[in-house]
Structures are given as C-alpha cells and as structure tokens.
Amino acid sequence: MADFFIHGQKALEVLKRDVQMNTVRQGYIFEGTDGIGKKTVARKFAAMLFCTGEAKPCGTCHGCRMFQANTHPDFFVMDESPVKIDSIRKMNDELFVRPLISDRKVFIIEHADEMNTESQNAFLKSFEEPPSYAVLVLITSSVHRLLPTILSRGTKVSFQPFSMDKIEKFVSDKYSLAGARAGFIARYSAGIVGRAMEICENEEILKKRDDILKSLMELSNEKASILPVVEAMGASRRDMPADGDFYFDVIMSFFRDIAALKMGGSLINTDYESQITAFAKGIRGASARRCVDIISKTKADFCSNIKAKMKYDLWITNMLIICWEEIYGTGNRS
Numbered sequence: 001m002a003d004f005f006i007h008g009q010k011a012l013e014v015l016k017r018d019v020q021m022n023t024v025r026q027g028y029i030f031e032g033t034d035g036i037g038k039k040t041v042a043r044k045f046a047a048m049l050f051c052t053g054e055a056k057p058c059g060t061c062h063g064c065r066m067f068q069a070n071t072h073p074d075f076f077v078m079d080e081s082p083v084k085i086d087s088i089r090k091m092n093d094e095l096f097v098r099p100l101i102s103d104r105k106v107f108i109i110e111h112a113d114e115m116n117t118e119s120q121n122a123f124l125k126s127f128e129e130p131p132s133y134a135v136l137v138l139i140t141s142s143v144h145r146l147l148p149t150i151l152s153r154g155t156k157v158s159f160q161p162f163s164m165d166k167i168e169k170f171v172s173d174k175y176s177l178a179g180a181r182a183g184f185i186a187r188y189s190a191g192i193v194g195r196a197m198e199i200c201e202n203e204e205i206l207k208k209r210d211d212i213l214k215s216l217m218e219l220s221n222e223k224a225s226i227l228p229v230v231e232a233m234g235a236s237r238r239d240m241p242a243d244g245d246f247y248f249d250v251i252m253s254f255f256r257d258i259a260a261l262k263m264g265g266s267l268i269n270t271d272y273e274s275q276i277t278a279f280a281k282g283i284r285g286a287s288a289r290r291c292v293d294i295i296s297k298t299k300a301d302f303c304s305n306i307k308a309k310m311k312y313d314l315w316i317t318n319m320l321i322i323c324w325e326e327i328y329g330t331g332n333r334s
C-alpha cells in the first residue's frame with residue numbers, strides 16, 4: 001500500500017526536475033501542515049541527490065544503498081524539538097567538513113520553526129553562504145516563525161493538499177458515504193484521492209481502524225494496557241499484516257488528534273470526536289505530539305528496513321512502550 005501521508009507529489013516533481021536539470025538550490029524551506037509529507041519528500045529528495053544511477057533514486061548504487069541502510073555519512077537530520085543552539089553550532093561546524101562519499105552533503109532540520117531567534121541567527125550564516133556541496137532543507141509547519149532573513153534566503157516549497165471538501169464530496173458521491181464517515185476518510189486521505197479510494201474500497205480496513213482506535217482509548221496508567229493495542233495492530237505475529245502501514249497511520253492520527261485538540265487544529269477522526277476528547281483530558285499536547293513523532297519515525301525506519309519486516313511484533317511493542325512512557329511514564333500526566 002502506498003505511503004499514506006505522502007502527497008507532496010507535486011513538490012517531489014519540482015525537486016526531481018531540479019535534480020535532473022542540475023538546478024538544485026542550496027537552501028529549501030518546506031512548508032505545509034503537519035503530516036502532509038514534508039519529511040518524506042525531504043528524504044526522497046536527499047535520496048535523489050545521493051544517487052549516482054540513471055533514474056534517481058535507482059535503489060542499487062552505492063549511495064542509494066547506504067542511504068537506505070541509514071548509514072550515509074553525508075546525510076544529516078536534525079529532529080530535535082525544540083532545536084538547541086548547541087546543535088546548530090555543531091551543525092555549522094559539520095557543514096564545512098567536505099562530504100565523505102558523495103559530492104553533496106544534505107542537512108534536514110525537521111522542526112525549523114522551533115529554533116529560537118538566537119538559534120536562527122546562529123544558523124543564518126550557514127544558510128546565507130553554505131559551501132557549494134551543501135543542501136539545506138528546513139521543514140516547518142509555521143513558516144511565519146522563521147526570521148525574514150532566513151525566509152528570504154531559501155527557496156520555498158509549499159505542500160498543498162486537495163481541500164477536505166473536495167475529497168469529502170468525491171467519496172460521498174462515488175461511494176454513497178455520508179456524514180462523519182466521509183469526513184474522516186477525507187481527513188485520513190490527507191488530500192490524496194487515491195488514498196481515499198483505497199480506504200473506501202476496503203471494509204476490512206475500516207473495521208481494523210475501529211479496533212485500533214477503541215484499543216487506544218482503553219490505554220491507562222497500567223503498562224499492560226498497551227497489550228490490546230498490540231493485538232489490534234496485528235502485532236501478535238512476527239510479519240507485518242498487509243495493511244500494516246495503514247495501522248501506523250491510524251495510531252498516528254489518534255495522537256495527532258489529541259495534539260490538535262490541545263493546540264488547535266481540526267480532527268482527523270471526526271467520527272470519534274467525543275471519545276477522543278474524553279481520552280485527551282489527562283494528556284499533554286506536547287506528549288501527544290511527541291508520540292506522533294515517535295510513531296512517524298518508527299514507521300519510516302520500519303518501512304525502509306527490509307530485515308525489520310520479520311520483526312513487526314517487536315517494533316510495534318517497542319513503539320507502544322515508548323509512547324506509553326511518554327504519556328504516563330514520567331509524571332507527564334497533567
């Protein structure tokens with residue numbers, strides 16, 4: 001099944017053209033709402049930049065293989081939140097060390113809008129005059145938090161979904177779905193028509209989503225309460241179920257909804273609004289957001305790691321334990 005939150009298709013096409021035409025810029029700013037695919041596109045962009053094959057990324061050249069194995073020495077991701085100034089300084093130093101195996105060095109800053117003014121100023125010099133081999137990608141969902149001097153130095157790539165109304169109308173017309181059901185599918189699809197169709201055409205998937213959401217809402221300060229979630233995720237088996245990547249998205253959407261309730265934003269699981277609102281009461285928005293990051297990272301690592309596929313149960317259990325600890329473990333309960 002296709003990646004669920006990706007639909008920066010257009011953005012990817014633009015970047016691909018940059019790579020093909022050899023017009024890659026040195027500073028990019030990817031902006032768009034959370035979960036729209038900015039990080040995924042940034043990684044795919046990096047993969048294209050490191051590839052020495054014909055159709056980039058070819059998946060077989062040395063660069064591609066190192067990239068897939070997460071061992072490419074010229075690839076740097078800063079996923080700190082908030083970004084610390086020390087890390088910016090370290091990155092500034094790293095920036096001026098020539099690449100080891102590629103003719104490029106790629107840096108991704110995932111929460112660029114969480115750099116404070118001091119950090120942004122420390123970063124500005126690098127962003128203004130990077131060495132010729134460097135490509136810097138800033139990722140942000142709140143572009144207005146970046147300093148004007150940074151904004152003016154980067155090439156902005158905006159990630160735009162189809163509107164929810166458009167998708168909702170499309171699924172309700174095509175599949176005669178009404179109300180909250182069509183609404184949630186529109187939001188799950190995050191603006192991708194193909195994704196919305198896939199969900200509509202698979203009753204099993206819809207039922208599975210119900211199971212997973214219900215099990216999540218039974219989570220409590222007992223660690224063992226993750227076990228029903230493990231079960232619902234199909235993770236009592238070693239190999240990933242066929243729709244496993246959708247399950248990741250369901251669980252991600254749940255925590256994303258909690259963060260949205262706390263921090264403002266619209267829900268994905270509109271048909272579970274009252275239950276999720278009740279569950280969210282004792283949970284901090286920041287914890288929920290970190291859970292989203294944990295799940296998103298686990299999904300990305302898991303999906304790019306062939307050997308992992310036979311250890312689905314371990315990956316899911318680990319991920320749930322970390323999320324559980326994030327929410328209940330260290331006095332984060334408000």
Ligand SMILES: [Zn+2]
Pocket residue numbers: 050051052053056057058059060061062063064065
């Ligand atoms: Zn390649």
